[in-house]
Amino acid sequence: MDSVNGTSGTSGSSSAHDSQSASLGAQSAPTAADTREQELSDELENNPDAVAALGALTANPSYAQLSVEQQVAALDAFNAAPNLATATYLQGAAEQTLDPQATPSALTPDAGTLTLDGQTYSIRNGELIGADGQVAGSIRNDGQVQLNSDTAPRSVYDDINTRVQMRELGPDQQMHDLVNLHAADPNGRLDNPSINREMARLATETISRARREAMDMRVVSDFRSVEEQNALYAQGRTAPGRIVTNATGGSSWHNYGLAVDVAFNNANGQPSWPDNAHWDRYGELAVARSLEWGGNWRGITDRPHIEYHPGLGAGEARTMLPAYRQGGLPQVWNNLGLGGP
Ligand SMILES: [Zn+2]
Structure with missing residues (x-):
């Protein structure tokens, strides 16, 4: 054992003892990176996948060798899109920081797919391959994409309708998803002119952040007329189905x-309603953007549901009916100070 340190006898064990003390000392006095990591861990508490990705980053041996300042910078970069793909990229970046000659494979996805502006590319070791089999650009695990035809890089997280799957070959020689996101609004529901623009903007921001956290969300319902609402209310009461x-x-x-x-x-x-902790994170992200979340209701909770009505309560929607009868949606929105469509 002593020969590891190139020493022997008493001085060897003394050296081991010293390094143990140093490591205990580091634990008792948290560095700025330790503090930042704890902040992120608290912030992401309701997204277990994001917390696990954070743990994968900070447990990485190359990350551990970075300076405290470099670690803080890596953690800030991680928080921009806290998911396993970003963590993998930052592990590769840490390796490269320690050895500038290295080009770690962790920097880029090994496989996957990307659909951007209606064009679908397959991913092959960081290269984007077009339908014609030609290399059309490159993609990194932090979501940065550079198409040959673009003058500047963009991010796969910029547009909630980008389809992206980034995959990495694991130690088990199997391909694993780092991130797998489908179009969040394939039917253009948030573009429906009957949806208030401010509501659409806040929903988009919520979904956009959720996607950065690898939550593959999708809009499934938007405007519903009074008549449609009455039909829905009848369901499970005077019409078949459950309430x-x-x-x-x-x-x-x-x-x-x-x-x-x-x-x-x-x-x-395809749309699904899994019973998992990610609903709470979604609700948390929505509430942070001034939306009301149906998951917080008593009685019938409605975890998929978000709504926006500054100054009024969830139960006060009916007070809008006279304005709606009189001047339609624009009058309702005007009364709430939400401007035009
Ligand atoms: Zn709803």
Whole structure:
């Protein structure tokens, strides 16, 4: 054992003892990087995948060799898109910092797919391969994409409708998803003119951040007319099916273009409603953007549902009905100070 340090006898064990003391000392006095890591861990508490990705980054031997300043910079970069792909990129970046000659494979996805501006590329060791089999650009695990035809790089997280799957070959020689995101609004529901623009903007921001955290969300419901709401209310009461709402026509914010429902995409890009902790994170992100989240309601909780009505409560939607009867959606939005469409 002593020969590891090139020493022997007493001086060897003394050296081992010293390094142990140093490491204990580091634990008792947290560095700026330790503090930042704890902040991120607290912030991401409701997204277990993001917390695990953070742990993968900080457990990386190359990351551990960075200076404290470099570690803080890596953690800040991680927080921009806290997911396993970003963590993998930053592990590669740490290796490169320690050895500038290295080109670690962790910097780029080994496989996957990207659909951008209607064009689909397959990913092969960081290269984007077009339908014609030619290299059309490059992609990194931090989500940066550079198409040959573009003058500047862009991020896969810029547009909530970007389809991206970044995959990496694991130690088990199997391909694993680092990130797998499908188009979040394939039916253009947030572009519906009956959805208030401010509502659409806040929903987009919520979903955009969720996607950066590798949560594959999708808009499944937007505006609903008073008549449609009455039909939905009848379900499970005077019509077949199970009860899905307590709101009669005019008492749901959906009726005024101020509510949206989301689901998660499953691995095949189909809407699903998994029973997992990510709903809480979604609700947390929505509330942080001044939206009301149905998951916080008593009685029938509605975790997919977010709504926006500054100054009014969730149960006060019906007070908007006279304005709606008189001047339609623009009058409702005007009364709430939300401007035009
Ligand atoms: Zn809803």
